[in-house]
Amino acid sequence: MRLEAFMGAARSAALAVLALLGLGVGAAHAVPAFAVQTGQPCQACHVGGFGPQLTPFGREFKLRGYTQRAVAFNAPFSMMAVASYVRTKADQPSPPADGFGVNSNTGLDQVSLFLAGGLGSHLGAFVQTTYDGIAKAWTWDNLDVRATTTAQIKGADVILGVSLNNSPGVQDAWNTLPAWGYPYTSSALAPSPSASPLLAGGLAQNTLGFTGYAWINSQLFLEAGAYGSPSVSTLNHLGADPFSPGDIDGLAPYVRVAFQKPVGPGTLEAGVFGMRADIHPGRDRSTGLTDRYTDVGVDASYVAPLASGDTLTLNARYMHEQQSLDATCALAEADPGCARNDLTDVRADVSYYWRNRIGVTVAAFDTTGSANPTIYADNRTLKPDSSGVTVQLDATPWGAGQSPLGPRFNMRVGVQYTAYATFDGAGSNYDGAGANASDNNTLRVFTWIAY
Template sequence: MAGLGRAAAPPNLSRRFRIAPLLAFAVAALGAGSALAVPSFAIQTDHPCQSCHVGGFGPQLTPYGREFKLRGYTERATAFNLPVSAMAVASYVRTQKDQASPPANGYSTNDNTALDQVSLFVAGGLGSHLGGFVQTTYDGIGKAWTWDNLDLRATTVTHIKGKEVVLGLGLNNNPGLQDAWNTLPAWGFPYTSSALAPSPSASPLFLGGLAQNTLGVTAYAWVDSAVYVEGGAYGSPSRSALTHLGADPFSPGDIDGLAPYGRVAFQTKVADGTLQVGAFGMRTDIHPGRDRLTGTTDRYQDLGLDGSYQKALDSGDVVSLDARYLHERQTLNATCALAGPAPGCADTRLTDLRAAGSYYWRNKVGATVAVFDTFGPANPALFAANRTFKPDSSGVTLQLDGTPWGEGKSPLGPRFNMRVGVQYTLYSRFNGAGSNYDGAGANASDNNTLRIFTWLAY
């Protein structure tokens, strides 16, 4: 990532690492994050944002918000509403020490202010069976438009042995985007971030590596508002299509055939709150950089467990907890063939642990504490820039935010909503170590990041 210091590779390995750009699978290049706030849904349902979202602002869903999503965004209280919305995120970013180089063209090595993104949405339900949203985003850091999140659904409701069953068929462009819980990477905390902040170089492919460069169709059943079962597959649009949509067609590459995806979850009431536990998995074979000369692929096998708990107190306060375990097995035959012989290059793994807890006073002012830990075995062929040759990074993110008009009483009308917040991320390990992680004296704490943000929706 930009701004990370790099040590020289050992002489006997330097030739092999000239194809480092092909290791894009390891880069958490998520831009400004998967932020989502769609006021047109609030107008359609005649419910304020806090009915669907914890703290009165997206994307963290309440139980009601989950039902609205799983039923295809079709609930409607008005005969017609304009199904368009807009969103903007701006932030100030400061790291504990200056970054080694500017994080992007036109920015300095520290103390940067930017319009992170501006998004436009077409979002709403069509009749009682069709609904969804299409998002396009202007990247204020990269200065370019691109297609963003896409979630289109067809649903119906039936009854089997006296139990209500919602059946759905969906099209989306990011595995997990269609999920109704805030535990999978597409909608996990932090719900907004900035590309100006330093990021660890290694992360599982499932943590966003397939976002906006795939298309998938999945079918699901939501049984008695308790059991969720989903299955489907993802493929890669053509290079030309992705280029026209503003996406990078080469990172991480194109999927060989189809990549199967599966998800199960169970939700129930516990102590007047809502408890959810689940599992998910995906297997993806990729030609890195769309290079098929090696005749082989890189294989990623992702398996995970997740859980959440949410409770609304009598005072109007809301407590929520989210956690996820993800293990990724990587068999990088194509990448290692392109790099040249390197013992132990092909087989590796990454484990990613995440947990976040938040408390929202009167469902308006919230405090969140989140911990993260990514780790795996040492691999000199893949992590040559890290002194320890390990991918390990860990830390904690603290956030304080406020949403004054989540109940829909903005002076600018019910469509307008705003969240302001402060984030601080502290790293205990970064790219393999806590101290001197790059062999040039850089410490993990050098990347500690303060971010102050404003998030507007209309």
């Protein structure tokens, strides 16, 4: 299919579905509209009684197109807000955003509005628009519009579905891919490493794609699809950056396979995923070349509700990216040898939630890659390497319901601490000006409410 036809079909389908659901045009977490629709408390779908980490029940609800319903009608609208206090070990080189200082910042990270619900037994949507309180701007956020049906194929119970979405992996039902992986909440006021694979958010909200999937016997998940780039004017209208990382040449294919089964007291998932994208960096086509990113990975998760009423979860992901940055190197008039690079990103986290109210999470991350004097010119080692550990303690008092403000209200409060062993290439003097990785160690205290 030609790109123009693909994008035209995607836009038409999006507008038609959103009109049916009652929203013209507008990242997601525990959405109270779903709790009201299903008649279940937040903890039925979400580990710890708050999103976005899904239980097996929550995964099934998503894969069935958000259509399960216990009430005849409910208003499919929700909202959430996140605010943070952020302090780093050393002052940041410059303020993280206009109106903030170099340290000890307090800010409203985001306010989001959601259209979330099912229409009949075959159509459902999760649509989010967000006010970024740090950048002080509105943007469209996560979009996942689904159509599903059930079938019997050679004795197997199969859910067949299609998803129109705007971020590769946002439609995924497991908390291992970057779109829904840990940390489940963060702040733009905190420093973060500069290098990550393209699939780790590089195409979020600046693409539009169709994927089709089959969920077989609630065990085997098969998905394939492709993504393209909306026009500059469309993305500007939606509040997204149309130039970073650029526009996709043609379509970018995406594949996902996952297998899930009960093991011991819990549910084990193991899967693979991949994507390839040819991109014109900054939408500059003057060289006639593209940057090619090939991302492949494996993932695994385990969710175990314990006899005590507590919940244990483990998530892990390995992702490798091959880069052929021919266009970037040509635009920089660099040696052609600069084009061949690779990144490897490894992440794992473990959470324990007491009665789905108080939880502790420990996560480790490690990103490594080849040296490049052109794309990592600001690093003393000319490498992208960053690694560290994040620890989070949080409390969700009303994940089981019974909030004094009604069944729609939920809240999580927490504290995170991230410690870096390496940052942008090295552990010490990574920028050549004396900065150490540990200078970016970050304490974050946050409040997260949903209604």
